Amino acid sequence: MAESKSLSMGGITCDLCYEQTKQFCNSCQVNLCDDCVRKHRGELRPLSHDIVPFLDRELRLVPPPCQEHPGQRCQAHCQQCQTPVCTACVTGPHGGHCTVGLTKIFEEIKQKIKNDTREIEDRIIQYYLEKEVETENTISKVMEEIKEVEHEKDEQRRIWHQEVDSIFDKIDSLYQDLTGMKLSPLRTQQAKIRSIILDLTKRVQQNKDILKSNTFPVDNQRISKSIQYRFPPENGTMKMPSFKVQTIGGDDLSIELGDFKAKLTQHSLTGLSLKANTVPITTRRRMDKVTVIASISVRYSFLHSIACVGTDEAWIRGENKYITRVDILGSSKETVRTLGLYRPSGISVTNLGELVYSDNKMRTVYIVRCGAIERLIKTPDEYYPEEVCCTRSGDILVHMRSTVAIKLIVKRRNKIVRYHDLKMTQEIKNDEHGNLLLKEGLGPLFMTENINGDICISDTNAQVVVAVDKCGNVQFRYEGKSYGKQEAFSPGYIVTDSLGEVILTDRDNDCLHILDQNGQFLMIVNDCGLERPYGLSVDSKGRLWVALPDSREIKVIQYLTAV
Template sequence: MLHPRRSAQHVLLCDACETAPLQSHCERCNINLCTNCVGKHLLDSSRKHRVIPFIEKSSTPNYPKCPSHPDKQCELHCEKCDLPVCSTCVSSGKHKGHDISDIQKKLSAKTQSLRKDLEELEIKIFPRYEEIVSDVQTEKAELETKYGKLTKAADQQGEALHREITTIVNQRKSDIAEMKIKHLAALDKNTDEITHSITELKQIILNLKAILESNDVSLISTYNSRNDEFRRLPPKVQVTLPSLSPQKINTKQLREMFGSLSSLSINTEEQGYTMKSAETASSPPVKSLLDEPRVTATIDTGNNRLFSVSCLGEEKVWTCGDNEIMKLFRLRGKLLTSIKTKSGNWPHAIAVTREGNLVYTDYRNNTINLVDKKKIQTVITLEGWEPRNVCSTASGDLLVTMISEDREQSKVVRYSGSTEKQTIQFDDQDRPLYSLARYISENRNLDICVADWGVNAVVVVNQSGKLRFRYTGHNSNSKQSFDPYGITTDSQSHILTADRYNNCIHILDQDGQFLRYIQNVFIPCGLCVDIRDNLFVAECYVAKVKKIQYL
């Protein structure tokens, strides 16, 4: 299938009549002509025409007209003036002393540059733009589903609240019915007692009447009055009706109970990388170090200890510590997601891939695992080696530090998916590069930076694994020996490493020269930098993440 912008299937038409296929080209007038229009064109005797077959056009230079001498063509180029000139211009003395060259050399260089630009536009840049548009269209197509899920979640939460309210209402109704039954029973008991007394009164009245009518001395003399007993009227049951005291509905609390909806964030974000030309590569904006780095956010993770942190975009960070739970926080401290490791073991370290998925190492069962939409997949299982730390590279590979199970060897391995691509273990003299490789990061210049806990050094090798330098600390601030732990890099190719027991971060340039400390951090362990060059520090024993602006 022919490329849509390089297809030769359409017919080129005559510039004059615009209907017939072209056959010829007039070099003087720079016009394409069909067979019929060639004759008409040559009838114009106001200038000298030079008509050639069109197929020869590409090999014949189309010289520009001289603005000073209209009947001349500019076949030369003045280097000083950087202008096309004709032979008359040169002989006139106007360009005396200037270097004059054949315009073909200039045209050849320019033509080659144009061809390179065209090739890059057609083969690399334009398809990438089409891909981006396609991605946006795909995202738009998925909006209905995604927002439908949000709406469904809102409905489900509403139904849950309705169920709770219905349960509460039914419970209150049941309580009211039970109280009514007790109230009625109390009244019935009171009525029965009074009715019994009335029956006795009726019998006493009848007996008294009978005695009086009988005029019996014996009955009258033995009569005992009970009037005192009945003068004390029976007690009246006093029942206070229950009342319902509805609380005023607090709309704010009700909204909080329902759950919050995060705001829609629309940002224009640079693509993950800038396409580079064959000759030059784009450089990031130069940023200088702040004299006083400042903490802009703090997250309390709720762990006892915290070991690793990894950025997800600008607003979220993954953390892991002294349990099997990996937590995703928003910068305001809200816990968004918790993921339990597949094995139930503590994750040794975490990283976020270019696609935004979470990767973690499990050194107890020697695996590297990928979390995609809360589903955990073991992508690498090691034999004889324990994985320690992991980082995701600009190319999408994974770099993993590991130590042998006998603790005698240490190395760095590069993986593409689950395929091992590169092993970095020895220098040019076959001496071990690492003693106990722990945290790892890839720099912008593709150097691989490792915090080697065994020899208290930062070991930096280039992309091919050749040793560039070792950094063993800076004496000006050290109270204890240099103890490198977490390590990360930024857009300026700075290397930042946590010095745990000196409670600081060392900032180095890409060649290992010490630049500055970041202080006021407590037992820093894991480090990461987001796309805006904000530093995130996992403070081990207080289990907090600090966001620090240092550029």
């Protein structure tokens, strides 16, 4: 395959430096200046090199070096072992095997790449582009259904007046849970489709680069990329439950959303007697004896936080910069590298399944959307964000701490701030009498929103759990329950479930405490091998995910059962 010798060398530079090329290595197909000839021979010793003047060069296949015999280049391809071989291999370990010339194999590989590239460009990429549009349309349809349900809900709430707020608080909780359950899988599938499109586009470019080159590909067994993407899974059916309102006999007004039902009965013309004939949001009750259904091993040196997303997955964080999404089988599904230099301070998940995390060094709360990290909230000067919580109602709660020196005494003040549509709408730091509600100190505050709108706070500095309503009035205080181990009460992470019950970890006593929504003690969970539990979250099936940092594992606990 000799090339015309009349081709000028002007503008052609050495492949090893920027000098004008004068020589050419036919063996390696490399342009060289006079000074780099020796360097080229030295770097690829002991392979032979056919160095000729540039105008006398020949364009030919570059055979790979033999892995078994240093200094030899492969001249053939062993069909039995599917590997390039040199002449010494043919008379040695590959003796008697059927071999063919490398040029023939190279042409077959190039033809395969051409066919693969054509299929990716003409069919597969187009198919995924159509699927992406289809998924986006499905998301838009679901969003429209959600908006219609929300509009109808708001109209009925106005009609039913303030007396039925408790009913609609439960409807809000179910509505937010359903929104996350419906949109989260669609957004996950959309992100995967976009990732596949980028991967296929990158493969097309790589294939084109190989087709332009005469260098034998080292790993030709993994070149094809189209097969694994030819038959992607179909979209699942995503349908919101209907929102129904019905007047019965002119006296009763009933309302339904999924499994939730409520009815108003009019007893006289002078007013409505509100008869809360409600069915619980979930037809579940607490089990007499809980069950561990999964134990998940993790690699984090200290497992801090868990934030469930959907049914069988959760985000987790430890002492490093990474936040990882794992499933109930222990498989790592996705990892996010945070923007700061240190570990994130807290994590949570929105109703749409989007990851939110705080960075106290950067004084910022971030959100992760389709793999991209965006700044969500910048805390005020002198305040640093610690733990975060995304509420059922769509708000974000942020624990903030400030450090103030007064007469050489350092005070670390804590407060919880509620953000609605990224605007600060509430500060929780004093009770209704103006007294300090949250104790000063370095300990974190863990918080959650209950179905009745109360904010339940686990204050690790005061070793107490306190709940406040939407106006900041204290609803209850819980200081622990004496039992078995008798260590001091050490409340940690806290969650609420669809029944309105409050669950929190007690690290020093190796257990969980369960309270009703009024702060009354219900039970202790201490028979599941919960050694120094720390992080805690609840998934959409009502199962508890408990982090055990000492043993580097997560236990998934079933404590609710169908009625």
